[in-house]
Amino acid sequence: MRVERNSSPNDMSETFSQFVTKRLKGISLDANFNEEAKHGKFPDFTCFNGLALLEVKQLKSDQNERLNETIENNESIDNKINFYGKRSFETSFKDGPExxxxxxxLHNKLSRTIEDHLRKAKEQLKNYSKRNPRKNRVNICIFLNNSIGVFTPDLFASCIDRKMNHKSKDSTRYNSIDYVIYISEKHYIHEEQKFRLTIWSYTNVEATNNPWKDQVIEKIITEWTQFRGAPISLQTESLQSIENSExxxxxxxxxxxxxxxxxxxxRYPYLSEESIDNIRIIFHRTLLxxxxxxxxxKxxxxxxxxxxxxxxxxxxxxEEINRRGLDMNDMNKNLLSEQEITRISKGIPQDLIDLIFKEKPNY
Structure with missing residues (x-):
């Protein structure tokens, strides 16, 4: 199922800010930036009379330049596929160790972007909590994405799981973060004939000892679902469904x-059922x-x-060649039979046919 949207993505952080202040009755600490900054780092919002702290990170930076650099550095390897136009990474290289x-x-580059945000959120939540101590509190880091396709839900979940479970000096590395929530409006899950936006949440080990904190998360997600007016596919520490996101x-x-x-x-890949031999014929016919x-x-x-x-x-x-991940070497004219050349050449000026096929050079 192909899902499109005709307008450019809006600033999701602004939308989420309105959601927090209107639906959760939260307070924006950024609104009092000058005063808060005097005392140190601080998160974006406090909600439910200080019961919850929210630090929001929006994934905005296009990663294509960084990813293309990695791919270009490996272009000399033997398993690179020759192609025209644009392709995804998966169809640009043959399967193998390389x-x-x-x-x-590529995964490490994307993971470092996520980790940078996570590290900053940890310090913001930790510093504010230390200055404003409270017996019961839940610290939440929320990632928003509505424009960067490479940050797939399964990649994000895998990265967070690895980072949050990393042990350092007998304590959890990010112990000041109770939950990480990933809200993507760039990806969807199609299940039971319904279109669902994707939310994934991760619970820190220490937060599992306080079940009441789960209720806070459920409240936030329920309110967000109603606020956006779209079904949500929620996965908590499970990759089974989000691996199928598109x-x-x-x-x-x-x-x-x-x-x-x-x-x-x-939208309409009408050549998808054609054999590779027929694709080769169609390629050379259109090229002629x-x-x-x-x-x-003349x-x-x-x-x-x-x-x-x-x-x-x-x-x-x-587009069809790239969709299948075919190598342009598979389109080589030397692979054409005489009968196929005759079929391709129908209605084409003989002088042009002689020019193209006489010596069968590679191109």
């Missing part, structure tokens, strides 16, 4: 023609048609509308 190593490097596709207001064609095909326009010759040039159609068809077949 791919697993790159995946580990990314919500953002459709920009302005797109190039090639971007429009790509989205058009992603575009050559009529761009290679100089043949009649196609109309502007025909040229656009040829380019659109070529864009679609490239």
């Amino acid at each position: 791919k697993e190593e790159i995946r580990r490097q 990314e919500i596709i953002d459709i920009p207001k302005k797109m190039t023609r090639s971007e429009q064609w790509a989205i058009e095909y992603q 048609c575009t050559y009529i326009s761009i290679i100089k010759g 043949w009649k040039k196609p109309t502007k509308e025909q040229q656009i159609t040829y380019l659109r068809n070529f864009s679609h077949v490239i």
